[in-house]
Amino acid sequence: MELNDVLAGQRIMWPLWQGYTIKKHRGVQYLVPDLDASEQPRLIWYNCAEMPGELVANALELGRLITIDDPSKDYACTDFAARYGLLGLGADKDTAPVQHPDLRPSSRLVNSKGYGEELERFRNVFKSLYQRFSIIGRPEVLPLPKGSDLLALSGSIGFHMTGATRPQFSWEFSSLEAFLHFAYSALVSSPRKTLKICKNCEQIYYNINPKSEFCSTRCRNYYNVKVFREKEKI
Numbered sequence: 001m002e003l004n005d006v007l008a009g010q011r012i013m014w015p016l017w018q019g020y021t022i023k024k025h026r027g028v029q030y031l032v033p034d035l036d037a038s039e040q041p042r043l044i045w046y047n048c049a050e051m052p053g054e055l056v057a058n059a060l061e062l063g064r065l066i067t068i069d070d071p072s073k074d075y076a077c078t079d080f081a082a083r084y085g086l087l088g089l090g091a092d093k094d095t096a097p098v099q100h101p102d103l104r105p106s107s108r109l110v111n112s113k114g115y116g117e118e119l120e121r122f123r124n125v126f127k128s129l130y131q132r133f134s135i136i137g138r139p140e141v142l143p144l145p146k147g148s149d150l151l152a153l154s155g156s157i158g159f160h161m162t163g164a165t166r167p168q169f170s171w172e173f174s175s176l177e178a179f180l181h182f183a184y185s186a187l188v189s190s191p192r193k194t195l196k197i198c199k200n201c202e203q204i205y206y207n208i209n210p211k212s213e214f215c216s217t218r219c220r221n222y223y224n225v226k227v228f229r230e231k232e233k234i
Ligand SMILES: [Zn+2]
Pocket: 198, 199, 200, 201, 202, 203, 214, 215, 216, 219
């Protein structure tokens, strides 16, 4: 399945606040909108179907930083949220949130000002996505450890078609997490390998060029100099 074909012309809107921060509530860390980041905090809507490859690559890269316990991992979480919003982990709650001043952020209405996601849970989504990615195509890591159902990923997606004479079709996702899982599954199951690992810095990036091996020109140059110097030593 080619993701860009499936999402061509789609408008899958997801909201984000202008900034995010980590705050503690009753001893638990939450990723919440940083309401001090701007004088008039507002919710911005963007189309996540526009650059799904970059979204998935950035999510995997965040998962990698979390997995290797990189010192920048918390910053990387707030940075991801500032670019793409929260994951909508509470979107499938079936009860309406009760308004209570001491209510934990994750129990509030999804994407409202007071809504936040438990940092540990937020991190785990990226970590497990990265773990899936890191074992794909690497038979040497088999047999899989216990919990090999790690490889299965499923979700339900809705669709909507207008009743007009010129019908418009659109996919409907309940959360950014659902969209992320869908986009990831489509990308890794495509014969075209567009999710890459930089040969120099190991960063995960998206590139449709089958020959691409580096995340940036800087990394390519750096790597070539390194190889050249090593050859000189011999
Ligand atoms: Zn690189």
